Amino acid sequence: MSAHTTSMRDALYEAPGPRTKLLTLIGTIVSLVLVCIGLALVIQQFRITGQLDAKYWAFYTNMNTWRFLFDGFLGTIKVAAMAAVLSLALGVVLMLGRTSGIKVLEIVCRVIIDFFRGVPSLLLIYFFYLAMPQYGVRLPPFWMITLPVALAASGVLAEVFRAGVNAVPKGQTEAALSIGLTPGKTMFKIVLPQALRIVVPSLISQLVVVVKDTTVAYVVSYPDLMQNARVLLTTHDAVVSVYLVVAIIYILVNFAINQLSIYMARRSGNPIISRTTENPT
Numbered sequence: 001m002s003a004h005t006t007s008m009r010d011a012l013y014e015a016p017g018p019r020t021k022l023l024t025l026i027g028t029i030v031s032l033v034l035v036c037i038g039l040a041l042v043i044q045q046f047r048i049t050g051q052l053d054a055k056y057w058a059f060y061t062n063m064n065t066w067r068f069l070f071d072g073f074l075g076t077i078k079v080a081a082m083a084a085v086l087s088l089a090l091g092v093v094l095m096l097g098r099t100s101g102i103k104v105l106e107i108v109c110r111v112i113i114d115f116f117r118g119v120p121s122l123l124l125i126y127f128f129y130l131a132m133p134q135y136g137v138r139l140p141p142f143w144m145i146t147l148p149v150a151l152a153a154s155g156v157l158a159e160v161f162r163a164g165v166n167a168v169p170k171g172q173t174e175a176a177l178s179i180g181l182t183p184g185k186t187m188f189k190i191v192l193p194q195a196l197r198i199v200v201p202s203l204i205s206q207l208v209v210v211v212k213d214t215t216v217a218y219v220v221s222y223p224d225l226m227q228n229a230r231v232l233l234t235t236h237d238a239v240v241s242v243y244l245v246v247a248i249i250y251i252l253v254n255f256a257i258n259q260l261s262i263y264m265a266r267r268s269g270n271p272i273i274s275r276t277t278e279n280p281t
Helices: 008-012 018-049 063-098 103-118 121-135 141-167 170-178 183-220 225-236 239-268
Strands: 005-007 272-274
Touching (some): 063 183, 063 225, 121 141, 121 183, 141 183, 183 225, 225 239
16 A cells, blocks of 8 residues: 655645745755855865865775765665664563553653653763773673663654554544453553554655664774775875765765655555655655
């Protein structure tokens, strides 16, 4: 079943009138002109400082450069994939504790969720990198970046799962209990499968945040895409070209993840809130 698409405008505001449409068009044109002028000034400054010279771009003709970046990209994917798996598992556990009906457990899980949601992942990375070794706990760089990213994401995912559980009609739970299912079986056999179906697009979208959080892997000297890019920058002194190429790679990865979330939303029959009234393609 195809998902019904609601425009972001219709979801948040009333339909604009002719005057508002005209003002929006004028504002858009003025903004585009200002952006183009700003880009032109930036490019001109790069040209003046020599960052557009051929020597800062010629090393991309060497396959070793792309192989080095690809190795870093694989490192990023490994961290993001492992962090995603761990955060999903921990998110489910925290959600179950938060909705267990056991007061003490609910309070503990709520505190943990709020803590991981509120603490920046970079601070958690510094804790694993600087604080834990003082107590004799030394982890490989892979885990010093993966665990903090997973913990930071688990708090958000726990709330996503809880929203999915709350979105399942209460009649489903009441019907399951009325035929003799225990609360545990009701959750795992009736409620949780439906909740997962509802929140799958949101879970996939959260992967964008996980991928972005891996960009600070240089703190622990883990060879991810950003760390390898810093090596290239130091070797060739090519700030603009290196960061531009890496930015494009991250944009393409996150765009692919976003498209995957839209595809999953269509497959699950969930509404898609897009920027236009047309179905995203």
